[in-house]
Amino acid sequence: MERIALCGVFDIPNYGDHLFPLIVRNELRKRGCDYEVVLFSPSDARECFVEDSHIHSLDDMERMHQEQPFRAIIVGGGEIIHWHRYQQKYSFSRDSFRDYPMDKVWIVPFMMKLKYNVPLIWNAPGIPYDYDIERQCANFLFSNIDYISVRNTFSKEVLQRCGVPAERIHQIPDTGFALGSLAAPADLARMRGDLQLDEGKYVVFHCNRFISKEDEDAAFNALNGLHDKGYAVYLLPLAYTHGDDAKLAAIRDRSGGRFRMPESPLSLFQIIAVLSGCAMYVGTSLHGTVTASVYGRKVVSFDYQQTKKTHDLYNTLGLGDYYVTDGSQLARTVDLALKQQRPVDFTEILDAIKQHFDTIVSVLDKGECLHPNPTTQASQFSDMAFLFFTYAYECEGLRKRVKELTEALDTNLRFVEIFKGRSEYLQQENDKLQQEMTETLDYKLNNTKSRLTHRK
Structure with missing residues (x-):
């Protein structure tokens, strides 16, 4: 059986990211594609939420390709096309956070395309930030993708600003809508x-753990209002990697048992079951909204982190009135949704996703690159490496200079502290001498006046 590599964030516990392998496999199966889909992430792991599903480290991709070549590499989805390494929890049970190398999820596949000319496909990922000084480098990376699809307008605009022709970019709704x-x-x-x-x-x-105390209080009051209306409140961790469980457990305890939450992590399908049957979903998860809305449930986004992806999602769905970033507006918006919100018509969204996977299958069936590596790439890569080392050299020089200036400043501050005490002592001595001089002058002046008076 031929193999396809699927790269994404499958090695840490985040509900939305774990939908993509299920959807890719399901969509390929519906189209009669009998490929083995092999999952890759930055670290070797068992897939969270899914039993007995192995995740291979991206460090092993090249060796595995050499042993048995992959027909193609698919990247995404998720908000993954960026350079930043944010703090994440790597498992359900860990309390500690460490940097997650998100860049490897899409850079390693690019290097595989560059070296082996294996077809490279983007499965509608998102680009959360613009590329400014590194646009030349970004153009080199993005121009080598055989089928480019992204999930929102902002991502498409970033690619265009990096020099990718608009006709090569396919804007597709988040494939989570196919769940x-x-x-x-x-x-x-x-x-x-x-x-x-x-x-x-x-x-x-x-x-998640990024909610402020004020916004948490506002959410708690809104949930109390729903509870008073007769709704049970179910607190659902969706991204344990962001510390959801600890924050929601604190809210449960604060409720005195009126609010419920799972005693242990649910499976992926149990989460879908919970979201598909609720009266309303309220929260910060994009795929929490996606799942509930697909099943015709009411949704309110409490996007206190003000993410571009969630803002775009609610506008795309025509639900902009139910997108909230300010906790003071949450209770009112929840009431409005209960009274007025209507289910979304997903016909156009599902048609676009169908066309998207039809295109992916056509690329897989051909088994060859739509955009073979150009003969000028070696020179481009050389220029990119030169820019990297130039920036690295300049940054290292700046770091050394900053270190020197910091050390000099620390030395001067120590001297200030030393002389500050000496200065205070000398000031006291000066004041004392000034006082003695004043007293001496006064004494002599009085003595002189007395002698003059005595002579008269």
Whole structure:
């Protein structure tokens, strides 16, 4: 069986990222594609939320390709096309956070394309930040992709500013919207029954460790209002990697047992079951909104982190009135959604995703690059390496100069502290001598006046 490499964030516990392998496999299967989909992430792991699914380290991709070549490499989705390494929890049980090398998820596939000319496909990932001084480098990286698709307008604009022709960029809705065909409704209903959740009678809330105390208080008050209206409140961790579970547990404890949450991490399909049966989803997760809305449930985004991806999502769905960044507006918006929000028509979105996977399958069937590596790439790579080392050299020089100036400043501050004490002592001595001089002058002046008076 031929193999496809799928690269993404599958080695840490974040619900949305783990939808993509299921959807890719499901969409390929629906089109009669019998390929083995091999998952790759920065670290070797067992896939979170999914039992017995192995994740290979991207460090092993080249060796595995040499042993048995991959027909193509697919990257995404998720908000993954950037250079930043943010702090993440790597498993359900860990309390510590460490930097996650997101750049490897898309740079390693690029290097595989560069070296082996293996077809490279983007599965509608997102680009959260613009590229400024590194646009020349970004153009080199992005221009080598055989099929470029991104999930929102901002990502497309970033690519265009980096010099990628507009006609090569396909703007596709987040492929998470295709999750509706992953599980049978009866199976989802059974899972909700196992979790003791009555369809349509509970509200799901999600937040993470980045929520402020003021926004947490606002959310707690809004949830209390829903509870008073007769809705059960279910606190659902979706991104354990962001410390959701600890924050939601604190909210549960604060409620005195009125709010519920899972006692242990749910499976991917259990999470889908919970979100597909709620009366409303309120929270900060993009894929929490995607899942609930696909099943016709009401949604309110509490995007206190003000992310571009979630803002674009709600505008795309025509739900801009239910996108909130200020906690003071949350309770009012929740009430508005309960009274007025209508289900979204996903016909155009699902048609676009269907066309997207049809295109991917056509690339896979051809088994060859749509855009073979140009003969000028070696020179481009040389220029890119030169720029990197030039910037690195300049930065190292600046770091050394900053270190020298910092050390000099520290030395001067120590001298200031030393002489500050000496200065205070000398000032006291000066004041004392001034006083003595004043007293001496006064004495002599009085003595002189006395002698003059005596002579008269």
